[in-house]
Amino acid sequence: MPTVITTDKLTKRFGAFIAANELTFEVEKGEIFGFLGANGAGKTTAMRMLCGLLSPSSGAATVAGFDVYTQTEKIKQNIGYMSQKFSLYDDLTVSENIRFYAGIYGMSIPAIKTKTTQLLEELQLQKEAKTLVKELPLGWKQKLAFSVSIVHDPSIVFLDEPTGGVDPVTRRQFWDLIYAAADKGVTIFVTTHYMDEAEYCNRVSIMVDGVISALDSPAKLKEQYNAHNMEDVFYELARNAKRKAD
Amino acid sequence: MKTLRFLLEKEFRQILRNRQILRTLLIAPVIQLILLPLAADYSVKNISIVVVDNDHSPISQRLINKITASGHFRLTGYTASYNEALTMVEQDQADIALQIPTNFERDLVRENAKQLFIAVNAIEGTKANLGGAYLNTIIRDYNADIRIRWQSPNPTAAAPATNPGATPSTASTITAAPASHGTPTANTPVPQITATSSNWYNPYLNFKLYMVPAILVVLVTAMAAMQSAFNIVQEKESGTIEQINVTPIKKHWFILGKMIPFLVLGIILFTLGLLVGWLFYGIIPVGNLLVLYASLIVYLFAMLGLGLLLATYSGTQQQAMSLAFFFINIFNMMSGVFTAIDSMPGWAQAIVATFPPSHFIKIMRMVVLKGSGFSDIVYPITAMAAIGLVLNTWAVLNYRKTN
Structure with missing residues (x-):
């Protein structure tokens, strides 16, 4: 499998504080890569560097074959990103949001129309096409935000705690969407606090205090730490954290 | 270019859906323009x-x-x-x-x-x-x-x-006649020189004629500088700007997409203002409307540039508001709305020359009262364009998609 993300000692300092310290890992194409860690461990910082939103302090990384220092705009053309903060426009309708984001990614109008119909069908939001996004329940909004983040068929999508505050049923549906995207060959890079979700990933990395402390498949991690589930693995690693959660 | 179309589509939808914005942008200034000139009248009666x-x-x-x-x-x-x-x-x-x-x-x-x-x-x-x-x-x-x-x-x-x-x-x-010592007798008239003055372009020294165009500039200024800044900062606060920053959109398209809607609103506001001036104060611009609107567009370009620049320096609407207030207050007091710029000390005049409103107020009075044409306003319009270019370039440079 070809790699789509490669990092080598990728580091971000804010003054004296090292938010992400010498991260080195690879993500393969089509993989669902879980990026775990306690609050304040440096997950979001690492993700923002890979998305071209934040310049690294040192180290190297390529995303979809492009350099994170010099080719951020090329990276942006090839990735999707769903931030922790809800990022659709509340005062636009469902289909207007799809149209807008597809438009600024440079899709043609006929392509946008086809894509909108397809997305609405997948999400079963046909009736809500003309509903303002602020009137949708949170779970629907999250699913819509995910679909919008991959509207331009990127090769990688970064999801920053996409299921925060969502009920278990909707979370399950959300992961169905993630699997569907992965089946199409989209690489999924996802952070989460739900350990059941960690089990869904092909491989998982666990960050503690800005450093990657463990990286393997959930099965191997459980074996290595002699744990029954990912929750125990996470607890084993994260309880030694010195950094205060934010 | 295609990107711009989607940006504009989105901005106009949001603006038209937001009744609050329409109220503050269009109705409030009209009320202000009707009321303020009544107070800004220096002629003393009673x-x-x-x-x-x-x-x-x-x-x-x-x-x-x-x-x-x-x-x-x-x-x-x-x-x-x-x-x-x-x-x-x-x-x-x-x-x-x-x-x-x-x-x-x-x-x-x-x-x-x-x-x-x-x-x-x-x-x-x-x-x-x-x-x-x-x-x-x-x-x-x-x-x-x-x-x-x-x-x-x-x-x-x-x-x-x-x-x-x-x-x-x-x-x-x-x-009444103090200097009568040595007054010649009534029979020997001496030639005398009397200076008389006549007030051109505003013969009756009607203050409203003088104030209404300037107050209209004040209102357009507040709208342009503040609303454009608020709009961007609002996207920062809600987090949508991050979603934009993670797309391959070009910065200048984004800035243009924010500028054009407010340019249009500014033109609408200005037109409403001219109508109010005509209906309530009987002021009909003597000069060419084309000259007036061309100057307006250059002026809005400069002031929206300021608003966008302020937005790049503010993280919250509160910060943007404080910054915008700082500039707008100085502009209002120093740009010749109420007092003559010519009577300020030289160094203050040099500072005022960098304020776009001082140039536009001048143009407004020249065109509305005197009927000046393009050739008469070359200096102020060039000055505004230059200031606008600096502010907008600065805004584009200071807006970072990657931090």
């Missing part, structure tokens, strides 16, 4: 005057009639004692006391000169200054009247001058 007439002659009577007929003065008292008049000034029943001395008529006829005495309550500076000046003009006029009526070519010039004191008690003296 100055209360108390006359101490010690003469009781036809000439003194005629003088009083002339004063009250001018429309500026209201006769609130007519007494025979100066102290009584001063009491009225002290009790705020009169702004000015005019004392006509005994034998005013007789001495004027015989000696060709007689002094009048004016005491002005100078607590309200503007009223005192202008009131004194109006009264002087009337007396000078009256002086001339008498000469004509007597058909005497006597050139005795009346050279009154007021000097309002700080309090009512420090009254000033006015001489």
Whole structure:
């Protein structure tokens, strides 16, 4: 499998504080890569560097074959990103949001129309096409935000705690969407606090205090730490954290 | 280019859906434009005057009639004692006391000169200054009247001058004809030079004609600088800007997408303002509307650039608001809306030259009142364009998609 993300000692300092310290890992194409860690461990910082939103302090990384220092705009053309903060426009309708984001990614109008119909069908939001996004329940909004983040068929999508505050049923549906995207060959890079979700990933990395402390498949991690589930693995690693959660 | 289309589509949808924005952008300024010029009027009316007439002659009577007929003065008292008049000034029943001395008529006829005495309550500076000046003009006029009526070519010039004191008690003296020493006799007319002034472009010194265009600029300024800044900062607060930053969108398209909608709103607001000026104040621009609108677009380009620049430096709407207020207050006080830029010290004038509103107010007054054309406004319009270019370039450079 070809790699789509490669990092080598990728580091971000804010003054004296090292938010992400010498991260080195690879993500393969089509993989669902879980990026775990306690609050304040440096997950979001690492993700923002890979998305071209934040310049690294040192180290190297390529995303979809492009350099994170010099080719951020090329990276942006090839990735999707769903931030922790809800990022659709509340005062636009469902289909207007799809149209807008597809438009600024440079899709043609006929392509946008086809894509909108397809997305609405997948999400079963046909009736809500003309509903303002602020009137949708949170779970629907999250699913819509995910679909919008991959509207331009990127090769990688970064999801920053996409299921925060969502009920278990909707979370399950959300992961169905993630699997569907992965089946199409989209690489999924996802952070989460739900350990059941960690089990869904092909491989998982666990960050503690800005450093990657463990990286393997959930099965191997459980074996290595002699744990029954990912929750125990996470607890084993994260309880030694010195950094205060934010 | 295609990106811009989607950006504009989105902005206009959001603006049109937001009734709050439409209200603050369009209705509030119209109300302000109707109300503010009523206050920003420097012509003084209803100055209360108390006359101490010690003469009781036809000439003194005629003088009083002339004063009250001018429309500026209201006769609130007519007494025979100066102290009584001063009491009225002290009790705020009169702004000015005019004392006509005994034998005013007789001495004027015989000696060709007689002094009048004016005491002005100078607590309200503007009223005192202008009131004194109006009264002087009337007396000078009256002086001339008498000469004509007597058909005497006597050139005795009346050279009154007021000097309002700080309090009512420090009254000033006015001489209706003080310099009559060595006045030539009535039979030998001497040539005299009189300077007269006429007010061009605004012959009746109608302050509204002068103020309405400037106030309209103030309103357009506030809209342009603040709303464009708020709009971007709002996207920062809601987090949508991050979603934009993670797309391959070009920065200049993004900035243009934010600028054009407010440019359009600015043009609508300006047009409404011109309509209000016409309907309520009867002001019809003398100059070419094309010149006016071309200048407006250059001006909005500069002011929206400022708003966008402020937005790149603010993380919250509160920060943007404080920054915008800082600039707008300075612009309003220093750009020649209320006071003349020419009377500021040189270094202050140099600073004001970098304020886009100072140039646009100038253009507005030139085009609206005087009918100036493109060739007359080359300097201010170029200055605005240059300032706008600097601000917008700065805004694009300071807007970072990657931090």
